[in-house]
Amino acid sequence: MVLEAPPKPSSWFPGQAAEPPLPLITPRAADLTSRLPKTGETIHGHKFFIGFGGKGANQCVQAARLGAKTAMVCKVGKDSFGNDYIENFKQNDISTEFTYQTKDAATGTASIIVNKEGQNIIVIVAGANLLLNTEDLREAANAISSAKVMICQLEVTPAISLEALTMAHSSGDSKLPGTILSQKPLGDVFSGSQIKGEAVASLRCTALIDSGDAGTACRFTRAPLFPGTDQSIFSLKTLFNPAPATADLDPRFYTLSDVFCCNETEAEILTSLAVSSPADAGKAALVLLERGCRVVIITLGAAGCVLLSQAEPVPKYIPTEKVKAVDTTGAGDSFVGALAFYLAYYPNLSLEEMLKRSNFIAAVSVQTAGTQSSYPYKKDLPLDLF
Numbered sequence: 001m002v003l004e005a006p007p008k009p010s011s012w013f014p015g016q017a018a019e020p021p022l023p024l025i026t027p028r029a030a031d032l033t034s035r036l037p038k039t040g041e042t043i044h045g046h047k048f049f050i051g052f053g054g055k056g057a058n059q060c061v062q063a064a065r066l067g068a069k070t071a072m073v074c075k076v077g078k079d080s081f082g083n084d085y086i087e088n089f090k091q092n093d094i095s096t097e098f099t100y101q102t103k104d105a106a107t108g109t110a111s112i113i114v115n116k117e118g119q120n121i122i123v124i125v126a127g128a129n130l131l132l133n134t135e136d137l138r139e140a141a142n143a144i145s146s147a148k149v150m151i152c153q154l155e156v157t158p159a160i161s162l163e164a165l166t167m168a169h170s171s172g173d174s175k176l177p178g179t180i181l182s183q184k185p186l187g188d189v190f191s192g193s194q195i196k197g198e199a200v201a202s203l204r205c206t207a208l209i210d211s212g213d214a215g216t217a218c219r220f221t222r223a224p225l226f227p228g229t230d231q232s233i234f235s236l237k238t239l240f241n242p243a244p245a246t247a248d249l250d251p252r253f254y255t256l257s258d259v260f261c262c263n264e265t266e267a268e269i270l271t272s273l274a275v276s277s278p279a280d281a282g283k284a285a286l287v288l289l290e291r292g293c294r295v296v297i298i299t300l301g302a303a304g305c306v307l308l309s310q311a312e313p314v315p316k317y318i319p320t321e322k323v324k325a326v327d328t329t330g331a332g333d334s335f336v337g338a339l340a341f342y343l344a345y346y347p348n349l350s351l352e353e354m355l356k357r358s359n360f361i362a363a364v365s366v367q368t369a370g371t372q373s374s375y376p377y378k379k380d381l382p383l384d385l386f
């Protein structure tokens with residue numbers, strides 16, 4: 001049984017999980033029963049919901065609704081929830097080629113009972129999520145290495161997330177230096193708009209290669225994504241959302257994250273610093289950056305977010321619109337999905353501009369009830385976001 005997700009308890013603190021690890025089907029805040037049952041007791045409730053969720057799925061749905069070509073690598077059970085879950089991806093134009101089904105576990109669920117005070121009891125069964133394995137990733141390897149951006153979270157076995165990040169990261173690096181087809185002379189510098197389908201800030205042609213019928217190929221050098229670094233936009237692949245967070249996160253997650261994006265609670269758990277203002281977030285972001293990420297973003301709910309990058313290691317606060325929030329559940333996933341969309345499709349935008357737009361899209365999502373049901377489509381958003 002899956003009900004709508006409860007509001008976050010206010011008492012989460014460093015060392016504790018930021019929130020229950022969200023499995024594949026996530027419910028949303030709701031008054032479902034007047035009180036919670038005692039042990040052995042059966043009571044009547046007055047509402048029942050089933051909703052799709054899971055951070056990865058939510059993020060994927062948001063990116064897809066903005067127009068991104070997406071695929072979801074995950075595992076669900078060979079059961080009715082799993083079938084519905086796959087159907088939901090299809091409805092959102094998400095490729096399910098790597099959405100595996102297994103008979104060995106049930107689709108991940110969270111059964112949540114919420115009383116009228118918003119208190120809840122929750123039973124999470126991660127189920128099939130934990131069966132996503134190395135072989136599954138290998139099957140998806142081509143899709144991962146040809147993707148512009150891969151998002152990972154911690155709702156599957158952390159070792160599998162690490163493996164996927166390693167895969168994406170190394171496939172990005174293996175393109176450096178790379179070869180592109182072009183008629184450009186040696187030494188010429190390309191700009192992004194000149195190179196179809198590639199996310200290029202600027203590239204210098206360093207060697208010409210005869211590629212037969214395909215034309216002349218140009219070998220290029222790394223193009224710095226951010227001034228002062230050797231970070232190439234070609235290796236900008238991994239967007240890691242460390243949720244649900246644990247204090248003892250494997251240090252490789254930091255070095256494999258091109259963009260590390262977490263919320264305040266997650267930042268607190270990871271750094272043991274209190275985060276309740278943009279200034280606090282800047283300090284926590286610095287700690288995370290020093291662990292090896294290239295870019296750190298900490299989201300701050302209605303206050304927007306803070307950005308810090310190795311290229312510009314001074315925290316930048318990016319506020320958001322003041323809106324009337326109806327239901328903020330899943331706002332973080334809307335934000336991450338939107339950010340992935342901009343990284344993949346608008347790589348020449350500044351990160352600050354990408355974050356302003358992601359803030360805007362997440363702010364739209366909080367003005368409607370529900371999680372995925374509140375995520376806006378491109379057609380419903382202002383044209384200047386695209």
Ligand SMILES: Nc1ncnc2c1ncn2[C@@H]1O[C@H](COP(=O)(O)OP(=O)(O)OP(=O)(O)O)[C@@H](O)[C@H]1O
Nearest residue numbers: 263299300301302304325329330331332359362363
């Ligand atoms: N009340 C709000 N008004 C406007 N924008 C909001 C509001 N709440 C969240 N947002 C937007 O959503 C982004 C993510 O919110 P938040 O930091 O609460 O993430 P989160 O805690 O991971 O969310 P959730 O767990 O509910 O999915 C914010 O950076 C902001 O852009």
